[in-house]
Amino acid sequence: MTFGDHIREVREQRRRESTAFSVRQVAQRIEVEPAYLSKIERNLVPPPSERTIRRLAEELHEDPDVLLAMAGKVSLDLQEIIRRRPRRFAELLRQLREAPDPALSRLVREVRDGDW
Amino acid sequence: MTFGDHIREVREQRRRESTAFSVRQVAQRIEVEPAYLSKIERNLVPPPSERTIRRLAEELHEDPDVLLAMAGKVSLDLQEIIRRRPRRFAELLRQLREAPDPALSRLVREVRDGDW
DNA sequence: TGTCATGTGTACTACATAGTACACACTTGT
DNA sequence: ACAAGTGTGTACTATGTAGTACACATGACA
Numbered sequence: 001m002t003f004g005d006h007i008r009e010v011r012e013q014r015r016r017e018s019t020a021f022s023v024r025q026v027a028q029r030i031e032v033e034p035a036y037l038s039k040i041e042r043n044l045v046p047p048p049s050e051r052t053i054r055r056l057a058e059e060l061h062e063d064p065d066v067l068l069a070m071a072g073k074v075s076l077d078l079q080e081i082i083r084r085r086p087r088r089f090a091e092l093l094r095q096l097r098e099a100p101d102p103a104l105s106r107l108v109r110e111v112r113d114g115d116w
Numbered sequence: 117m118t119f120g121d122h123i124r125e126v127r128e129q130r131r132r133e134s135t136a137f138s139v140r141q142v143a144q145r146i147e148v149e150p151a152y153l154s155k156i157e158r159n160l161v162p163p164p165s166e167r168t169i170r171r172l173a174e175e176l177h178e179d180p181d182v183l184l185a186m187a188g189k190v191s192l193d194l195q196e197i198i199r200r201r202p203r204r205f206a207e208l209l210r211q212l213r214e215a216p217d218p219a220l221s222r223l224v225r226e227v228r229d230g231d232w
Numbered sequence: 233t234g235t236c237a238t239g240t241g242t243a244c245t246a247c248a249t250a251g252t253a254c255a256c257a258c259t260t261g262t
Numbered sequence: 263a264c265a266a267g268t269g270t271g272t273a274c275t276a277t278g279t280a281g282t283a284c285a286c287a288t289g290a291c292a
Contacts, residue, residue, distance in 0.1 A: 084185075
């Protein structure tokens with residue numbers, strides 16, 4: 001599923017409950033032209049900038065990192081973290097590339113809880 | 117120190133030993149115009165593309181991830197790893213943002229050795 | 233002394249990114 | 263019936279990215 005398809009689906013879903021989620025109204029709140037949002041949802045243009053994706057995420061209660069990933073992007077703050085210590089983070093990420101999801105999940109939890 | 121400064125320094129250093137490291141010769145081997153490499157080294161243009169940075173890294177025996185970081189970029193293969201599981205990797209990286217370097221280093225080692 | 237390589241200044245270009253602006257046809261509530 | 267809101271087609275634009283092409287002055291060296 002493309003970025004545009006997903007946005008359209010989520011927006012329409014919100015719309016069933018609230019009427020305030022027309023293309024025009026959402027576009028106005030995230031400060032882009034309605035025609036542009038329409039094109040995004042129909043995949044007539046590439047996904048928008050990180051800034052616009054973040055506003056969309058907030059408006060639709062979606063995870064910004066997931067939306068960015070669907071758009072083929074990585075959050076600038078994550079890039080910044082990597083850039084500060086490129087060797088260590090590059091090695092860590094490449095080691096974890098093929099890690100099964102439960103293992104990765106456990107690692108995240110352990111790091112969070114300080115058990116390491 | 118900027119990307120350009122660093123490249124100039126490393127290239128000149130290699131040159132003291134080998135004569136094959138003039139701007140022109142290196143430029144030819146990495147397949148860019150000499151004038152362009154010259155401008156890169158003097159910071160007259162922004163750092164080049166990932167592709168060109170990788171060729172420079174190989175030519176000068178430098179770590180590509182470090183050069184990319186100096187250029188304000190993150191390797192596309194690392195971005196790809198994050199994009200495949202954005203939630204987990206986003207959380208992991210943000211948790212490790214402030215981790216002291218020895219701790220990070222230990223974690224990398226532990227993951228590498230499978231002690232986890 | 234001529235030639236050869238060197239570094240660099242200037243001008244230009246192709247393509248991508250991230251949108252805006254406006255008009256139009258259709259539907260819908262009153 | 264009509265005003266208001268809706269989604270969208272078309273045309274255009276500004277800025278960034280990633281370079282190329284060529285000419286020129288300088289220095290080395292045989």
